[in-house]
Amino acid sequence: MRNLTIMLLILCLGAAVGPGWADERPTVRIGVIAPRDIDGAEYSWGATLHQLSISLPDYRFEMRVLDQGAYRRILADGGVDFIIGNPAQYIELEAEFGVSRIATVEFAGGPAPSSAIGSLVFTRAGRADIPSFANLRGKRLVAIAPDLFGGFRVAWKEFAEQGFDPFTDAGSMEFVGEPVEKVFAAVRDGRADVGIARGCYLERLVAAGRLRGDDFVAIEGRTPERLRCQVSTPLYPDWPFAKLASTPDSLAKRVAQALLAMPAGENGLSWTVPVDYQPVHAVFRALKIGPYEYLRQRSIYQLARENWHWVAVVVLCLAWTLISLARVQYLVRLRTQQLNAAHLQTRREREKMEHAARLSLMGEMASSIAHEISQPLAAIVNYARGCQRRLADGHKLAEIEGGMTQIVAQAERAAIIVRRMRDFVRKRPPSPSLVNIGEILEETLDFFLPLAERQGVTLDYACEMPLPRVNADRIQIEEVLLNLLQNAVDAVKDTDERQVRLSATVVDGVLMVSVRDTGPGMSQETCERLFEAFYTTKPEGLGLGLSLCRSIVEAHGGRLTGENLPEGGTMLSFSLPIAQE
Amino acid sequence: MEPDLSPVVFVVDDDPAMRDSLVFLIGGVGHECVAFPSAEAFLAGGRRDRPGCLVVDVRMPGMSGLDLQQALKAEGTTLGIVFITGHGDVPMAVRAIRDGAVEFLEKPVNDQMLLDRIGDAIRKSIAATQLRRRRAEVEARRNRLTPRERAVLDLVVAGKPNKSIAAELDISVKTVEVHRHNVMEKMEVRSAVELARLFSSCLGGNP
Structure with missing residues (x-):
């Protein structure tokens, strides 16, 4: 209805002025945000457009009615030079597009332009339980829409000042939409306890015969001077006429002059100097909406300030947690370093001990080994002297070559023994690799067999062939074998039946290597303390051999055990896991 | 051989x-x-x-x-x-x-x-x-002697004259001479001196 009125008006104006003026006149576009509901009757702009056309004949004025939902986009596109809207819309556009008011609506015989809009909060006549806003708690509230300025928002601001939030404290908060009669009907018919509407609507509807005035009673109502209707809230400025930031000041000045000079038109509408819109700002700020929406975010800060002691507790807890975390981190790193250092230290100590044990074992075998080396050396001397004599005599010269060959062979034999000894006692970190256990057994025997025979000990070797491969450190396994063999030889060398047997078999997927002797067996104490470090039955022993053998075998994932055999003698066995290939 | x-x-x-x-x-x-x-x-x-x-x-x-x-x-x-x-x-x-x-x-x-x-x-x-x-x-040769000849031999090696031997063995000097001759023959020596040397060299003087 109202849109049609305006459209007709524009068409009439266009028809009236269109043919008279040529198109080359610059066009001034005035945007009008479509008023709501019954405002349309009051806020009509035909006279204004007419006045501007007359006062500024060198311009062609055009009025565009902007839809509620679309005006922001049109303003952003620069679609208008001036804009007319309600105070709330103006406040928002001021913030968003930098529009500035150049005039404010004034009604002849009406309220002051700075105090024209207020809200009425009302209930059904006869209800005495809601004399003031303080009684609103728990009541059912009804209004047209949450974004209306004169109406819900102005009332909301008053509620907020009294600590009442209609969205949380009311029994219900319902928005019924236009037309405004629905609000009054809801209250009158008891579907709601309290209604909110723009001031003067009730009076206007009563005058139009669409409501009965005595059906309703205002809450905290009063009738300000010049307004002639009841309101429950303070009053706010009327609609402004604003220029956009891009509109030239000179044009704005001429338009302002024309507006101020305009006589009161239909409905008594005229323009006066722009009033202060700070009270509108105050409403938005208090409700933290529109341009002041950001205040809602600040409210977290305010909340924090109001509850500073809790904040302090939380901050302290957080700080304590952080400090604890940092401390834990630091301690973990520190302890890890210490642990690593300790591990390293332990490993070094272990390596030192292993080295000492190997040296000790070599010491125990030293005289045998010395003999082993002296044998080839003595043979070399004999061969060399034999060669010399043949050379000196000048006969049997053909035999010299054979002698020389033997010298080389014997020197190599001695060198191998020396190299093996050196390998054995050299300090080195263990380096496990896939090794053939059969080869290790044979090499160890090659080395040890003459030493055993030298002491009159018979050494048997029995093993299942082929033996599997194991993941092991060759020298360490040799060390274990040599220790076990030397112990066995020591056990039998002063007995009649001097036999040592080395055997290797695979039992249940595990390699078992055993060294058994025909000695007198171990005493009860020796059995119990067999693998104890520094326990020894040998005068020259360190007591480290078997203790280290056990740790070596266990480091390889095996077990080392020792027992007396029922038929006499001792058996020491170790197991090694077979490498998965 | x-x-x-x-x-x-x-x-x-x-x-x-x-x-x-x-x-x-x-x-x-x-x-x-x-x-x-x-x-x-x-x-x-x-x-x-x-x-x-x-x-x-x-x-x-x-x-x-x-x-x-x-x-x-x-x-x-x-x-x-x-x-x-x-x-x-x-x-x-x-x-x-x-x-x-x-x-x-x-x-x-x-x-x-x-x-x-x-x-x-x-x-x-x-x-x-x-x-x-x-x-x-020498031992082999000596083993060929009769017991009486061996007794004569011992006394000859000891350097006794025939008369002393005869008296000691309570036989006649003539008999001693016969035995002595047999001993020399069996021991393959020509004189008492040679016989004594034979014993001293290999039996340390003791027959």
Whole structure:
């Protein structure tokens, strides 16, 4: 209805002025945000457009009615030079597009332009339980829409000042939409306890015969001077006429002059100097909406300030947690370093001990080994002297070559023994690799067999062939074998039946290597303390051999055990896991 | 059959290199040299009727050098023994030498010393062998005598005149002369002086 009125008006104006003026006149576009509901009757702009056309004949004025939902986009596109809207819309556009008011609506015989809009909060006549806003708690509230300025928002601001939030404290908060009669009907018919509407609507509807005035009673109502209707809230400025930031000041000045000079038109509408819109700002700020929406975010800060002691507790807890975390981190790193250092230290100590044990074992075998080396050396001397004599005599010269060959062979034999000894006692970190256990057994025997025979000990070797491969450190396994063999030889060398047997078999997927002797067996104490470090039955022993053998075998994932055999003698066995290939 | 008096050197050592090198060294100076890997093998296979020398390692698995020395001593060997040791064991050396070993040498052996000792041992062995042979010969001749002739022989060697012998044996001088003649014949000597020399050289003067 109202849109049609305006459209007709524009068409009439266009028809009236269109043919008279040529198109080359610059066009001034005035945007009008479509008023709501019954405002349309009051806020009509035909006279204004007419006045501007007359006062500024060198311009062609055009009025565009902007839809509620679309005006922001049109303003952003620069679609208008001036804009007319309600105070709330103006406040928002001021913030968003930098529009500035150049005039404010004034009604002849009406309220002051700075105090024209207020809200009425009302209930059904006869209800005495809601004399003031303080009684609103728990009541059912009804209004047209949450974004209306004169109406819900102005009332909301008053509620907020009294600590009442209609969205949380009311029994219900319902928005019924236009037309405004629905609000009054809801209250009158008891579907709601309290209604909110723009001031003067009730009076206007009563005058139009669409409501009965005595059906309703205002809450905290009063009738300000010049307004002639009841309101429950303070009053706010009327609609402004604003220029956009891009509109030239000179044009704005001429338009302002024309507006101020305009006589009161239909409905008594005229323009006066722009009033202060700070009270509108105050409403938005208090409700933290529109341009002041950001205040809602600040409210977290305010909340924090109001509850500073809790904040302090939380901050302290957080700080304590952080400090604890940092401390834990630091301690973990520190302890890890210490642990690593300790591990390293332990490993070094272990390596030192292993080295000492190997040296000790070599010491125990030293005289045998010395003999082993002296044998080839003595043979070399004999061969060399034999060669010399043949050379000196000048006969049997053909035999010299054979002698020389033997010298080389014997020197190599001695060198191998020396190299093996050196390998054995050299300090080195263990380096496990896939090794053939059969080869290790044979090499160890090659080395040890003459030493055993030298002491009159018979050494048997029995093993299942082929033996599997194991993941092991060759020298360490040799060390274990040599220790076990030397112990066995020591056990039998002063007995009649001097036999040592080395055997290797695979039992249940595990390699078992055993060294058994025909000695007198171990005493009860020796059995119990067999693998104890520094326990020894040998005068020259360190007591480290078997203790280290056990740790070596266990480091390889095996077990080392020792027992007396029922038929006499001792058996020491170790197991090694077979490498998965 | 004329007995073989050429000397032989036996080498007994369990270490093949040592053994072979000793054979190489000793054989180089012209000795006949036979090697054995153990004392047992030597006792089983070594001819011990010839003069010679045994070079043996003191320590061996099984029978040791000293054990072998004892066994040979029991046999009444004429072989000279040279011990070689890698151990320099003094009490062992003393015992070995007391039991007749020529020398006790430490490895590595000085070749000249070894060969000298072998030479000494061979010489002694040859002498001992010859002495033994002569003694056996004399003993054999003496065994041909009758008891009465043997009694006369003892007194003749003791340097008694026929008259004293006759008086001592309570027989006539004539009978003594007959016995004396038979003794000279059977002992293959021409005079009492020769007979006395024969006994002193091989039986230490005691018939």
